[in-house]
Amino acid sequence: MPFTVEAGRPWPMGSHWDGQGVNFAVPAMHAEAIELCVFDAEGRQETARLRLPGRSGDVWHGYLPGARPGLVYGLRAHGPWAPAEGHRFNARKLLLDPWAREIVGRFAWRPEHFGTDAQDNASHALKARVVATDDGFDWGGDRPPCTPLDRTVLYELHVKGFTKLHPGVPEAQRGTYAGLASDAAIAHLQRLGVTAVSLLPVHEHLDEERLALMGLSNYWGYNTIGFLCPEPSYASAGACPRDEFRRMVRRLHEAGLEVILDVVFNHSAETDEHGPHISFRGLDNAAWYRLRQESRALYENDTGCGNTLDIRQPRMLQLLLDSLRYWVGEMHVDGFRFDLAPVLGRGHHGFDRDGAFFMALRQDPLLQGVKLIAEPWDIGPGGYQLGQFPAGWLEWNDRFRDTMRSFWLGHPVHRGDFARRLAGSADLFHHRGRAPGESVNYVVSHDGFTLRDLLTYEQRRNHANGEDNRDGHHHNLGWNGGAEGPTSDPAVCENRARLARALLATVLLSQGTPMIAAGDELGHTQAGNNNPYCQDNPITWIDWSEADAALLAFTARVIRLRREHHPLSPRWYSGFTDDEGVPDLVWFGADGEPLDAAQWHDEADRAVAAYIGAPGAAEGPLILLCNAGAADRVFALPAGRWRCLLDTSVPTPPADGAPALTSSHTVPARSLMLLDGCPLSAEP
Structure with missing residues (x-):
């Protein structure tokens, strides 16, 4: 059909169908023009190219009468190619709308994606599909569990790895959102007694070029390109990822389980100055990324991933808040864990707990009450901010992790450190009036050895990652019980089993919010790989056929003891007294x-x-x-x-x-x- 474009509205961002047509709004402060490119349903053939006629401030906008959900489109940005000034415009590069709610195509690393290449990349570029914002999904009266913090037990898992090898999950659903919502998966979570699943990233992401060339992939998913898009590879064959994700949330809520998403709001998949033009870089590089003062051709790299998103910029802040609102309002999730969270508070002069992102969250009515969890460190200057986030935020407490490993596994530490961490880390949190429950206590997460491997290997075994075993932590504070690697020695096996139970119990009985990593209650091993971010295979997938039934029963019993007896109530810091003046x-x-x-x-x-x-x-x-x-x-x-x-x-x-x-x-x-x-x- 022929398209004619009208000026339309400068809001909301992205593409929105009003029942009569589709409005497009794209922020690009430094662009000279923005073109809307319309494609066939598969995204292969461009059928129309139209300049957005409206501009309001930094927003380009246009309206297509008669257009409907399902329309596939991309963007082209006209402007200067001046990297020294922070500008990397190239109208030959088709770009993805940052507000896309469904992405068409799979990215492949080709020369034409890169900024200086003269070829048009349209045939291989990612495109967006217009999605109806109110599609009538049947939530069936879904209500969030709203589990109080003092009853919360977090269970960190990978959507695919959790059920990929589970024999009780229908084969077609293994490794998918539907698999996580299956009877078998939910039965395990309920038997264990956890109250929330903390999902590794489920935003659509890309594989890094280095991994793709080696035949590997970014399994963990910390390389986001679609902040409003569920990762399609986790959906069952033929299913709509958005619908299957929502059905998963609905089913988990019915089982009393909260859903928390790990979100990567610190960098994008476009990597460093040598990376591809996918979206942000081509639309308005200087308005999306933090650029170095000494050379605006280079990126600040507080993330270790090549670039750092600039939360100081209003449109970046708007995108991240729109993403959070979308996942809470339309996808019904219950909270977020923010990867490398100090980036969110980086202003012009370092980390600021009263920064714009935190203030915006605090006043947002839709986001009130959701659980907010920070990974309180990045690799930039002043990047370690444990205990410094705003009141109400939870924080991963690596001081708890390292102290408990040291205490139980024979490394230097004293009883004062152990008691302080077990009793809520008051030195880190209480001095600013924060609750003990804001400390997320753990000894194992996705990042590092599994619990079993922590007690089996003292040296990492990361050769499969293709980095000559140089990647991953080298300071693991583990102990192998007297032999490196698997063994049948009964004394060594007894040491390992006893310490696994002690470490799990220490986490689950502690004052704070406990978190365990999926599979640790089953004796899951990654064969000594403590950085398997690129291993989408049986190295990371939980092997349910090797599950340690006794350890599972033990873990469930400790969680039940926590729920019934609450050994260290979240209100207690050492020194509090009861009504009769007796110390608690x-x-x-x-x-x-x-x-x-x-x-x-x-x-x-x-x-x-x-x-x-x-x-x-x-x-x-x-x-x-x-x-x-x-x-x-x-x-x-x-x-x-x-x-x-x-x-x-x-x-x-x-x-x-x-x-x-x-x-x-x-x-x-x-x-x-x-x-x-x-x-x-x-x-x-």
Whole structure:
């Protein structure tokens, strides 16, 4: 059909159908003209090219009467090619609308995508498809679980890897959004007792050129190109990714599970100054990226990925907020984990917790109440910002991770560090009035060894990544139990199994918001690869046929203990007291006496205990006994009668009818115990 274009409106951004036609609005402050290129339904043949006739400030806009959802289009930006001034316009390059809600085509690395190449890239470029904003999807009365923070247990997983090898998931759904919403997947999550799935990136992403040339892919997905598009490779064959994602969310909500997305708002897939023209770079390079002051031909690289998005720019801020609103309002997700989150607060003079992004989120009515989680570091100047995010934000606490690994696995650390991290990291959070639950406590995440590998390998095994084993962390704070790699030695296997239980229990009983990585409760291994971001294969896919049933049952039981007894309530910081003036939390040594300063800092003694009063829903106080040493230790107990709720030295729970504990009890090496009971006095 012939197209005629009218001036239209400068808002909203992207393409929007009003029932009579489609309005297009594209910000490009430094462009001299923007062309709209219309394609056939497959995106192969250009059928019309029209200049957007309207310009309002920095926004180019136009309206196509009679156009409908399903129309495929791309953009061409006219302007100067002046890299030294930050401008990289080239009208031969077809560009993707940053506000695209559906992307047509799959990107392939070709010379014509790059800015100085004279060839037109239209036949291979990514295009956008117009999508109706109100398509009548049946949410069936869906309501978010709104799990309180003190009841939240995060479970970090990869949509594909979680179910790709699951025998209980229908074969056609394995590795997909539908697979995660399957009966088998949900049954596992419910049996485990977690309350939220934290999904590795599901925004549409690209593979880096280096990986593509090696036949690898960006499996983790931290290379976004479509901030409003679900990754299509996670959808079942023939399914609409957006609809299948929404059905997944609806089903998870029915099961009481929140859905949290890992979002990459710090860089784009266009890489550095040698990268391709896909979208932002060609539309208005200087208005989307942070450029170096000494040479605007180069990019600031606070992300390690070649470029850094410039949140100081109003349109970039608008795109990210529109993305968040879209995923909450139209896709019903419950929160976000922000990769390399200090980028979000980088102003003209470093990180600012009162920056525009944080202020905009704070006042947005749609985004009020969703969970916001920061990875509080990037690689730029002043990039480590743990504890410095605004109140209400949760933060991944790598200090907890490293302290717990060190304490249990024999690396230098003292009991004061262990107690501080276990009890909410008040030194990092409480001084600004932030809640203990804002510390996300974990010992393993997607980034690094799995729990099993942390206790099996002391050296990384990353040769499959094609970087000569140079990539990935080299400071892992692991311990192999006495032998490197798999072994049948019963003593080594016992050490590993006991420490796995102790580490899981430490996370799940801690004060804060616990997070476990998918598969750790099953004994998942990546064969020692601690950076498998490019391994979309059985290295990363969870092998359910090798699941450790005893460890799964143990993990579920500890989560249940947390829910029922709440050993360290999120309101408690050491030093708080109950209504009668009795401390809620008292630390002591194996001899039952409070620790003095020298004892707190004694790195050789790894025995410490906590008396926990008025523990939430429990009827009486609790005692936590921790012995990370290589020998059994006898702990003196407060006067009273105590019952063992948890003993991590064994995979099975204490037997019913076990004798009550009184004045002392032996805690086996490399294990912890949780007791409850009735004391004869108010203090230990």
